[in-house]
Amino acid sequence: MARMKFLCDADRCIECNACVTACKNENEVPWGINRRRVVTINDGKPGERSISMACMHCTDAPCQAVCPVNCFYTTEDGVVLHSKDLCIGCGYCFYACPFGAPQYPKVGNFGSRGKMDKCTFCAGGPEADGSKAEYEKYGANRLAEGKLPLCAEMCSTKSLLAGDGEIIAQIYKERVTKRGYGSGAWGWKTAYRETIAS
Amino acid sequence: MASFARYLRFVVGALAFSFMVALSMPAMAQQPSQVDPAARAVHEQQLLKEFDRIQGRVTIPDKRSDVLEQPAGREWQYFHSVTLRWIGGIAILGMLAVLVAFYLTRGMVRIQTGRSGRTIVRFSGFERFVHWMTAVCFVILGISGLNITFGRPLLLPLIGFDAFSEWSQWAKYAHNYLSFPFTIGVILIFLMWLAGNIPNKVDVEWLKRGGGIVGEGHPPAYRFNAGQKAIYWIVVLGGGAVAITGYQLMFPFYVTNIEGMQLAQAVHAIVSVLFIAVMLAHIYIGTIGMEGAFEAMGEGTVDLNWAKEHHSLWLDEESARTGTGNVRHQPSSTPAE
Numbered sequence: 001m002a003r004m005k006f007l008c009d010a011d012r013c014i015e016c017n018a019c020v021t022a023c024k025n026e027n028e029v030p031w032g033i034n035r036r037r038v039v040t041i042n043d044g045k046p047g048e049r050s051i052s053m054a055c056m057h058c059t060d061a062p063c064q065a066v067c068p069v070n071c072f073y074t075t076e077d078g079v080v081l082h083s084k085d086l087c088i089g090c091g092y093c094f095y096a097c098p099f100g101a102p103q104y105p106k107v108g109n110f111g112s113r114g115k116m117d118k119c120t121f122c123a124g125g126p127e128a129d130g131s132k133a134e135y136e137k138y139g140a141n142r143l144a145e146g147k148l149p150l151c152a153e154m155c156s157t158k159s160l161l162a163g164d165g166e167i168i169a170q171i172y173k174e175r176v177t178k179r180g181y182g183s184g185a186w187g188w189k190t191a192y193r194e195t196i197a198s
Numbered sequence: 199m200a201s202f203a204r205y206l207r208f209v210v211g212a213l214a215f216s217f218m219v220a221l222s223m224p225a226m227a228q229q230p231s232q233v234d235p236a237a238r239a240v241h242e243q244q245l246l247k248e249f250d251r252i253q254g255r256v257t258i259p260d261k262r263s264d265v266l267e268q269p270a271g272r273e274w275q276y277f278h279s280v281t282l283r284w285i286g287g288i289a290i291l292g293m294l295a296v297l298v299a300f301y302l303t304r305g306m307v308r309i310q311t312g313r314s315g316r317t318i319v320r321f322s323g324f325e326r327f328v329h330w331m332t333a334v335c336f337v338i339l340g341i342s343g344l345n346i347t348f349g350r351p352l353l354l355p356l357i358g359f360d361a362f363s364e365w366s367q368w369a370k371y372a373h374n375y376l377s378f379p380f381t382i383g384v385i386l387i388f389l390m391w392l393a394g395n396i397p398n399k400v401d402v403e404w405l406k407r408g409g410g411i412v413g414e415g416h417p418p419a420y421r422f423n424a425g426q427k428a429i430y431w432i433v434v435l436g437g438g439a440v441a442i443t444g445y446q447l448m449f450p451f452y453v454t455n456i457e458g459m460q461l462a463q464a465v466h467a468i469v470s471v472l473f474i475a476v477m478l479a480h481i482y483i484g485t486i487g488m489e490g491a492f493e494a495m496g497e498g499t500v501d502l503n504w505a506k507e508h509h510s511l512w513l514d515e516e517s518a519r520t521g522t523g524n525v526r527h528q529p530s531s532t533p534a535e
Contacts, residue, residue, distance in 0.1 A: 181236035
C-alpha cells in the first residue's frame with residue numbers, strides 16, 4: 001500500500017489559489033470553511049514564498065491522539081480521516097494540528113463549533129465509498145475511484161504534488177537536481193518526521 | 199529580382215541573429231552564478247528556529263489560517279495525552295489514597311465532649327445556597343472535565359464509540375453552561391467570606407499544632423481556621439484561574455492566538471485536576487472525616503460543643519455579640535452520645 005502525502009514545491013507556487021477553488025468545488029465545502037489555503041510568507045519582500053497547505057495526513061497524527069472521543073482513524077494509505085458522527089466539536093484537534101487544518105462550521109461561542117471538517121485527501125469518510133451520505137458529510141472520494149486529490153491534479157504549475165510519498169519525493173528530488181535549488185518540502189519534518197535530502 | 203532580395207534579407211537576418219545569439223551565449227552560461235532565484239528565499243527550518251511558528255498572509259477572511267505551521271501542536275498534544283494524565287492521575291488517586299489511609303488510621307474526628315444538644319447558627323441560608331450552588335456545579339464540571347482527559351482510555355472502551363460520543367457531547371454542554379453559575383458562586387464566596395479568611399497570628403499557632411487533626415487537642419480558631427482559609431483561597435484563586443482560562447477556551451481566539459489557546463488549556467487542566475484533588479479532601483473532612491461538620495453546611499447550625507472544640511474564638515465572639523440569644527436549645531432532636 002502506498003503512503004499518501006502532500007508536497008508543496010514552494011519555488012513553483014504562484015499563489016493562484018486554484019487548489020483552494022478546486023477543493024471547494026470538488027467537495028462542496030460549505031461557506032467559511034477552507035480545507036486548503038495558500039499562505040504567503042514575507043509577502044512583497046525579496047524571497048517571498050507561497051505554500052499551499054491543508055491537512056498533511058501526519059504520521060502519528062496529533063489530532064488523532066488528542067481527540068477526546070477518538071473519532072479519527074488512519075487508512076491503509078496513511079490518510080487521516082474522521083467521523084463527523086462522533087465528533088463533538090471541542091476544538092482540541094485545532095490546537096494540536098501543526099498545520100491549522102481542522103475547520104469548524106460555526107464561530108465557536110459556548111462550545112458550539114459544530115462538526116469538524118478537514119481535508120480528506122479526497123478520500124471521503126467512514127461511510128460506504130462513493131455513497132451519498134459520504135459525499136454530503138465529507139465530499140468526494142476520488143481515491144476510491146483511483147484518482148488523486150483534485151487540488152494537486154489542478155495545480156497549474158505542478159507545485160502541489162499528491163500521491164505516494166516515495167514517488168512525489170522522487171519527483172521533487174529530480175526537480176531540485178535539475179534546476180539547482182529548492183527550499184525543501186515544507187512541513188514534512190513536522191508531519192512525517194523526515195525531510196527530502198536535496 | 200524580388201525573390202533574390204528576399205533571399206538576401208533572409209541571409210543577412212539569419213547572420214545577424216546568429217551573431218546576437220553568439221554574443222549572448224557567455225552571458226547565459228554565467229547566469230546561474232549571477233542570479234540564484236532561491237538565494238533570498240525564506241527557509242522553513244530557519245523560520246521555525248526564529249519564531250517557533252510560521253505565519254504569513256492569506257487572502258481568505260479567516261485570519262487564524264495565516265499560521266502556516268506550528269510544530270508546538272505536537273508538544274501540546276503530548277501534554278494533553280501523557281503529561282496531564284500523569285499529573286491528574288497522581289493528584290486525584292494520590293489524594294484518595296491519602297484520605298483512605300487517614301480514615302483507616304485516624305477514623306472520624308469525634309466531638310470529644312459529646313453533643314451538648316444545643317446549637318448555634320454557623321451559616322445563613324444564603325451562604326448555604328451559594329455553597330451548594332457552587333458545589334453542585336463543581337462536581338458536574340469536574341466529572342465532565344475529567345471525561346475530556348480520562349474518558350477516552352477509561353469510559354470509551356466500556357460503553358462504545360456512539361454512546362461515549364453522545365455522553366461527551368452532553369457533558370460538554372453541561373461544562374460550558376454550568377460554568378456561569380459556578381463563576382458567580384466563586385465571586386460570591388470571595389465576597390461573603392473574605393472578612394473571615396484574612397490570615398492572622400492564630401493561624402500560625404493552628405498550623406503548628408497540626409490543626410488538631412494530625413496532632414492532639416484542638417487549637418483555637420476564629421470562624422475559619424487555617425485549613426478552611428486555605429480551602430477558601432484555593433477556591434477563590436483556583437476558581438478564578440479556571441474561570442478565566444475556561445472562558446478563553448469557550449470563546450476561542452477572541453483574546454489570544456493559537457499559543458495562548460494551548461496555554462489556556464494547559465493552565466485550565468492542571469489547575470482543575472489539582473483543584474479536584476483538594477476538593478476531595480474538603481468533601482472528606484466535611485462528611486465522614488469529622489463528626490458534626492456536615493450539619494454546618496447542611497442545616498446551617500452546629501452543636502455548641504463542636505463550636506467550642508473547633509472554633510473556640512468564634513464561639514466567644516458570637517456569645518459576646520449576641521449573648522446567648524443565638525444559641526438554641528434543642529432537647530429532643532439531637533440526643534447526646
